[in-house]
Amino acid sequence: RPILVRAETRGGVTFRGDGQGAYGGLSFEDGAHHQTWDGFNFTNMAAEQTGIIEVGGYVPRRPPHHITVRNIRIESSTTGRATSMVGSSWDHGIYIAHAAGTGPHDLIFEDIYVDGRGGLASAVHFDHGDEVNPAASDVTVRRLTVVGTQQAIILWEPALHDITFDSVTIRDVLRFAIRYESIGASGITFANIT
Secondary structure: OOOOEOOOOOOOEEEEEEOOOOOEEEEEEOOOEEEEEEEEEEEEEEEEOOOEEEEEOOOOOOOEEEEEEEEEEEEEEEEOOOOOOOOOOOOOOEEEOOOOOOOEEEEEEEEEEEEEOOOOOEEEOOOOOOOOOOOHHHHHEHHHHHHHOOOHHHHOOOOOOEEEEEEEEEEEEOOEEEEEEEOOOOOEEEEEOO
């Protein structure tokens, strides 16, 4: 059955890390599916070679799918190591990796705010994938606001397909608004980017 997890008041619930070492907020792995998370804040966490929100993972397992994340704020107290224009770009707001079989798919991110001034490399990063453990596909990101990351959006994996970014506002990034290094990708759409 589909599951809805929502704050009673949108933005009224904050997941707060301890400020010590790696500490992520949400991780959708190993077949997580048909979930909607709505209305949460994330503070005082460190994304170390991952994201405050992660889909898929470094060790490929069953694919997460039909996940919706909306009305989320990742605040500037979340940290990473991308503190300069050429600093390490390993730590992200949302990190979307690979998974076995079909790869992560049917993902929606709506009304997301990422303040990366604590050293996050990006608001949204796609990485990893091969024939056995594909990268993500069928992903929609709507109404994303990005402030102060090193790069706002990173498309890194060669096999990415069917990904849409619509209504994105980017400001005060250190290096790139969009870093597109996904050779052979298809069905990538950018619309209404400011």
